[in-house]
Amino acid sequence: MEIELDQTFAYLHEVRREPDLTGMPLYSAAADGDVAELVEEASLWGVLAGRLPAAPDALQVQITPHWVREPIIGSLEITLAARRRGKTMRFVQRFPHGRWFREAQRQLQLLRDQKTVGPEETVYSMLLALACDRSSTLRLAPFPTPCIAARSLAACGVRTLGAGRLLADRPVLVNQTLIEDTLRKCCEADTRETGGAVLGQMIRLDQALPGTTTRIVTVLSASVDDHRHAGDTMRFTFDPAALAAAAQIAELRGLGETVQTVYHTHGWKNACGNCNQNPRCPLAEADPSLQDYQLIESLFPSKSTLLPIAGRKLGAPGRSPVLRIHAWRGGRLQAIPWQAYSD
Amino acid sequence: MVTATRRIAMSDLSRQKRLEAEVGTDGLSDRHTVGQAVEHYLDAMRIRQNGLRWTAFSRGVKLDSKTELSDIPEADREWTVMPEVSAGGR
Ligand SMILES: [Zn+2]
Numbered sequence: 001m002e003i004e005l006d007q008t009f010a011y012l013h014e015v016r017r018e019p020d021l022t023g024m025p026l027y028s029a030a031a032d033g034d035v036a037e038l039v040e041e042a043s044l045w046g047v048l049a050g051r052l053p054a055a056p057d058a059l060q061v062q063i064t065p066h067w068v069r070e071p072i073i074g075s076l077e078i079t080l081a082a083r084r085r086g087k088t089m090r091f092v093q094r095f096p097h098g099r100w101f102r103e104a105q106r107q108l109q110l111l112r113d114q115k116t117v118g119p120e121e122t123v124y125s126m127l128l129a130l131a132c133d134r135s136s137t138l139r140l141a142p143f144p145t146p147c148i149a150a151r152s153l154a155a156c157g158v159r160t161l162g163a164g165r166l167l168a169d170r171p172v173l174v175n176q177t178l179i180e181d182t183l184r185k186c187c188e189a190d191t192r193e194t195g196g197a198v199l200g201q202m203i204r205l206d207q208a209l210p211g212t213t214t215r216i217v218t219v220l221s222a223s224v225d226d227h228r229h230a231g232d233t234m235r236f237t238f239d240p241a242a243l244a245a246a247a248q249i250a251e252l253r254g255l256g257e258t259v260q261t262v263y264h265t266h267g268w269k270n271a272c273g274n275c276n277q278n279p280r281c282p283l284a285e286a287d288p289s290l291q292d293y294q295l296i297e298s299l300f301p302s303k304s305t306l307l308p309i310a311g312r313k314l315g316a317p318g319r320s321p322v323l324r325i326h327a328w329r330g331g332r333l334q335a336i337p338w339q340a341y342s343d
Numbered sequence: 344m345v346t347a348t349r350r351i352a353m354s355d356l357s358r359q360k361r362l363e364a365e366v367g368t369d370g371l372s373d374r375h376t377v378g379q380a381v382e383h384y385l386d387a388m389r390i391r392q393n394g395l396r397w398t399a400f401s402r403g404v405k406l407d408s409k410t411e412l413s414d415i416p417e418a419d420r421e422w423t424v425m426p427e428v429s430a431g432g433r
Contacts, residue, residue, distance in 0.1 A: 036389065141389035147358045195430065197356075235431040244400035247356055247423060259356040264430045291431040294393055298426045301390045302359030 002058040007138055009065065009129035011035045013100040015107050019124045021072075026116065027107045031127060034099040035063060035076065036138045041303040041328050042078040043143055046091035048202070048304060049169035050214035053089060055145040056082035063138075065129040066094070073127040097331030100127050102293055146304055148216055149256055151203040153341075156219045156255060162340035170327055171212045172306060172338040174220045179323055179340055181223050186265035186310040186321045191283060193236035195264030196225035197246035198308060199257040218306065220325075221257060221343070224249055234284070235291075236264045238299065261300055264292075265321070266311030273319040275312035286311035286324045288333045296333070303328045351412070353384040353399065353422045360388050366412050377415070378408030381424055395426035 013034065015027040039061055046052030060081040068074040075096040082089050104125030111117040153173075162176055178198070185194050200220040208215050226242035243259060250257040267283040268275055275281045286309040288296070296307050307326040316322045326333035351371070354361035362384050364371050371380055381397050384390075399406045401419035 033389070139389065142362075142387070144359070144361055147361075193431065235429055237427070237429040240398055240400065240425045240427055241405060243356060243425060244403045244405070244423060247400075248403040258358050261357065262430075289431055291429060295428045295430040297391065298393055298395055298428050299355070300357050300359070301355055301388065302357060304359055305357065 001056055001143060003140060003143070004058070004060045005138060005140065006060070006062040008131060009063070010132040012128040012130060013103060014126055014128060015104055015111070016124050016126065017121075019126075026111055026123060029103070031098075031100050032138050034103075034127075036140050037303070038076060038095045038098055038331055039063070039078055039080075039138070040141050040143070041331065042080055042091065042093045042095075044146065044303045045093060045169075045328070046080055046082075046089075047146055048214065048216050048218075049091075050208070050216060051089060051091045051169075052080060052082045053084040054148060056084045058083040059143065061140070068126075071128045071130055073129055076127075093330070095331040098127070099331075100125065101332065102290055105290060146202065146302075147258070148202045148204050151201075151256065152205065153203075153217070153219075156201065156203060157221060157343040158219065158341045160342045162342060164339035165337045166209060166212050166339050167327075167336045168211060168213045170218070170336060171209055171214065171216075172218045172220065172325060172327070172336065173341045174308075174323075174325070174338055175222060176340045176342050178220060178223050182263050182265070182308065182310045182323055183321055185225070186268050187270060189231060189265060189267070190270055191267045192231050192233055193265050193267060194225075194231045195229060195236045195238070195262055196223045197243055197259045198223055198261045198263050199246070199250045199253070200260035201255070201257045202260075202304065218260070218304075219341075220260060220306070220308070221255070222253075223263060224259075233267070238262055238295070243299075261296070261306050261308065263308040263310065263323075266309060268312060268321045275321070276314060276316040276318065279314060281312060281314075283312055286313050286322060287335070288326055293333070307333050349412075349417075349420070351380060351415075351420050351422065353380065353424050356423055356425060360390065362387055371412065373411065373413035375412050376408060377406045377410050377412070380412060380422075381408070384424055393426070393428075395428055397424060397426045399424050 011031040013031040014025040228239035228242040
């Protein structure tokens with residue numbers, strides 16, 4: 001595939017004491033890699049949404065900064081024009097977030113630990129775009145054709161659809177047994193974290209499901225636990241050999257599944273049970289932490305990856321944990337709606 | 344001496360990041376080790392190493408990172424590359 005990149009800026013991430021460019025930055029680093037990741041996210045978003053071809057002959061990438069005031073970026077707009085067999089499809093997405101947001105949190109923690117910044121002091125994180133000549137280019141990751149098989153829901157073991165709703169451009173179906181298993185494990189582990197591998201696949205249906213705009217559906221079909229993974233309070237370590245064994249199980253099942261992702265839990269206090277209602281509950285909510293980002297980006301570096309987390313969520317109804325599934329959207333992992341199914 | 348062309352496929356667990364390398368041409372030779380091939384994959388796919396310990400598995404079994412590619416049997420040419428890594432609420 002031929003890639004053409006319209007690149008007229010070099011990107012820089014800075015953390016500063018003032019909301020402008022006065023004085024010296026507390027932290028400054030090149031952010032071209034952060035921006036390259038957004039291009040990859042936009043491309044997969046477009047493919048899974050059915051708005052871009054999976055294997056284009058040529059791809060044209062345009063990155064446009066939207067300024068807070070030049071050179072400080074408020075958001076980045078990425079336009080992809082993919083050509084396949086003489087036909088061009090265009091996909092545009094705005095990215096208010098990116099890796100620099102997570103880096104800023106990490107840097108702030110370091111600066112506070114070093115006492116460079118006081119515990120109550122505010123600092124400002126900003127992405128800057130500096131005009132450069134066209135010869136300097138972003139190193140984009142290769143755009144491999146996503147692994148998506150033409151398959152029916154029945155062939156994936158989907159019999160009936162259950163509760164929930166689908167996101168129109170990223171429909172995700174989750175096996176009822178997987179949901180029950182992960183929530184039960186979360187309760188059993190109490191305030192400790194637990195987790196396991198999640199088997200599944202991305203498939204292309206003949207027709208989009210009602211209420212959706214893409215024929216590509218992600219099916220999460222089963223969880224595989226293994227005693228070699230090690231859980232603790234606020235931490236869960238995945239054992240590579242156990243994940244490799246889960247991949248073997250996926251192959252043996254013969255349904256075309258792979259280890260799509262891993263799930264983990266953020267804890268639940270059975271003695272309290274009020275974790276969804278109590279804003280002072282010390283347990284983390286079922287949202288991705290900085291550590292979770294590192295986990296998912298290392299184990300599953302594709303931007304098509306989903307991250308399921310079970311645990312408490314402030315405002316969620318009832319006295320039991322919830323399962324939240326996150327997808328890459330706008331430069332970060334965001335909880336998306338999904339629908340249960342029975343096999 | 345004639346060396347047969349050999350292909351190594353490296354991917355993540357979900358198979359969405361996949362690299363096929365021809366040993367002898369794509370920057371890898373028979374004398375490179377499994378560990379070096381893994382580095383090659385991570386760099387080519389722009390995967391950040393994050394200071395983690397990365398390993399390659401074939402057919403569910405971990406490959407020794409010091410093994411030279413010439414000593415890898417034909418049946419072990421499909422690798423899954425992954426690190427040891429933690430998740431957490433913090
Ligand atoms: Zn977590």
